[in-house]
Amino acid sequence: MKRNSLATFLMVLSIAAFSGALLRAVAPGTESAGAAAQQKTRVERGAHLVRTMGCNDCHTPWKMGPKGPEPDMSRSLTGHPSDFILPPPPPPSGPWIGHTAATNTAFAGPWGVSFTANLTPDPETGLGKWTEEMFIATMRTGRHQGKGRPVLPPMPVQILAALDDEDIKSVFAYLQSLPPVKNRVPAPIDPTEEKR
Amino acid sequence: MNRWVRAAVAALAVAWLIAIGTAMQAAVPPAAEDHQAPQRLSETGLYAAGRPGVIDPANRAFAPQYPLWSDGAAKTRWIYLPPGTAIDASDNADWAFPVGTRFWKEFSFNGKKVETRFIWHASADRWIFATYLWTEGERDALLAPGEGVPGAVEIALGKRHDIPGSNDCKACHGAKRPGPLGFNALQLSTDRDPNAIHGEPLAPGMITLATLVSERLLSPAVPELVNNPPRIHASSPRTRAVLGYFASNCGTCHNRSGETTFDGPSLKHSDLSDGDKVAADLLGFATTWQVPGQPDGASRMLSITAPDASAMLVRMQSRRPSSQMPPLGTTLRDDAAIDAITKWIAMDLSKR
Numbered sequence: 001m002k003r004n005s006l007a008t009f010l011m012v013l014s015i016a017a018f019s020g021a022l023l024r025a026v027a028p029g030t031e032s033a034g035a036a037a038q039q040k041t042r043v044e045r046g047a048h049l050v051r052t053m054g055c056n057d058c059h060t061p062w063k064m065g066p067k068g069p070e071p072d073m074s075r076s077l078t079g080h081p082s083d084f085i086l087p088p089p090p091p092p093s094g095p096w097i098g099h100t101a102a103t104n105t106a107f108a109g110p111w112g113v114s115f116t117a118n119l120t121p122d123p124e125t126g127l128g129k130w131t132e133e134m135f136i137a138t139m140r141t142g143r144h145q146g147k148g149r150p151v152l153p154p155m156p157v158q159i160l161a162a163l164d165d166e167d168i169k170s171v172f173a174y175l176q177s178l179p180p181v182k183n184r185v186p187a188p189i190d191p192t193e194e195k196r
Numbered sequence: 197m198n199r200w201v202r203a204a205v206a207a208l209a210v211a212w213l214i215a216i217g218t219a220m221q222a223a224v225p226p227a228a229e230d231h232q233a234p235q236r237l238s239e240t241g242l243y244a245a246g247r248p249g250v251i252d253p254a255n256r257a258f259a260p261q262y263p264l265w266s267d268g269a270a271k272t273r274w275i276y277l278p279p280g281t282a283i284d285a286s287d288n289a290d291w292a293f294p295v296g297t298r299f300w301k302e303f304s305f306n307g308k309k310v311e312t313r314f315i316w317h318a319s320a321d322r323w324i325f326a327t328y329l330w331t332e333g334e335r336d337a338l339l340a341p342g343e344g345v346p347g348a349v350e351i352a353l354g355k356r357h358d359i360p361g362s363n364d365c366k367a368c369h370g371a372k373r374p375g376p377l378g379f380n381a382l383q384l385s386t387d388r389d390p391n392a393i394h395g396e397p398l399a400p401g402m403i404t405l406a407t408l409v410s411e412r413l414l415s416p417a418v419p420e421l422v423n424n425p426p427r428i429h430a431s432s433p434r435t436r437a438v439l440g441y442f443a444s445n446c447g448t449c450h451n452r453s454g455e456t457t458f459d460g461p462s463l464k465h466s467d468l469s470d471g472d473k474v475a476a477d478l479l480g481f482a483t484t485w486q487v488p489g490q491p492d493g494a495s496r497m498l499s500i501t502a503p504d505a506s507a508m509l510v511r512m513q514s515r516r517p518s519s520q521m522p523p524l525g526t527t528l529r530d531d532a533a534i535d536a537i538t539k540w541i542a543m544d545l546s547k548r
Contacts, residue, residue, distance in 0.1 A: 147368070148449070
């Protein structure tokens, strides 16, 4: 009897140990598959957010379509075209203090002239060298990579700062999944007169 | 029972206990702490109890040899280390401060106190950054709002100094390794640079590396910091002074921490000992920021062929938000530094 109990106990332990070992062996693959699934979910969620939050409105150059101006999706999210050289903006007139270029990618106002960024992962001209942390810091602080110059109007950083980290990570994951496009966007142009 | 069976059972039991213990540890969240910056500077521990305006002797004054440019403010700084604690100096590039450490920096313009900034290592995973705005009569200073106070005080004709918001504090003091910026081995070295731009004299009693070592406030003790104090080694005094200026004004972001995409020569205080090499690396380094008027891809951090088109100089001369460097914290450009760097390019770099 005593011998049977011991045998049963050892058998249960063996099964438990085997199950544990099996789980451990499978776990890395499961984790990897989980991470891939999470990334896929993030990319899909990010694509939805980018579509619905209007990122294409300014970061994709507009062209004249059959029904009027529309985003040129062949240049999706590539920012202000480097070959679209603009003359200085007209001076403000009365209550009209701002101007927009025909591509809807360059904006003039009291802050100077701002050009929308290339959001594709090109390492030299886009977000290719950015990390998720830099992207989150930019959205949270309204400063370039969380440390540099202010992100300029009309980028709605005040609104985007309200996104939770998971949403911002999703947007970043989607942008990083895009094909990289080389397009060096000009640096902002300062206003003629210093503010103070 | 066979001794091998007994050993196997014992091993399985231990493994089981470890697994359960690990699972339980992961399930218990860390204790939440709710530290807040006090509403008044007088409540931060800067002053001796019952003696308004008198610095508590537990708070030690210090003066970094290469001060940060802050619109020309006169600044006074103090550190408090809890009794019995020491700074973890095992990584000399990034000292780790004990919980309870506090720093203060008082800013005055034209002899009048304007703001005092406060950094407090409140718990193992939390630093608190706050700014206090001095009241009229300088009786106390009140906690500034989180968004800061733009244009708080006029410091020159038509120019006003901003009190930074909490986001601005974090922008400079780091997200990955938060903490003070001007309290490190180079800044506290006893081999002090006599040509430091805006250098301040050491007052009696101020903390230096020698103090930290002799009072066992560094752990490990690192006696070589006293025997061979940190210094920017350079063939010209101007190179040493200019790189020291870069350490405090640029190196916080322009380094290899990975917090920004900057991939040029690191200007962090701990990466400047070979000053001539850093200067050579800076010279001709292509910047992603394009200098106005320069052809695409032709912009350089420093240029001896077109010194006025050196990106560093152009951005230091600008005080416009989209191009100025450093990007925050100042309204006035630092003319003394611009002059020193212009001379450095013309008289030192051009001879290389």
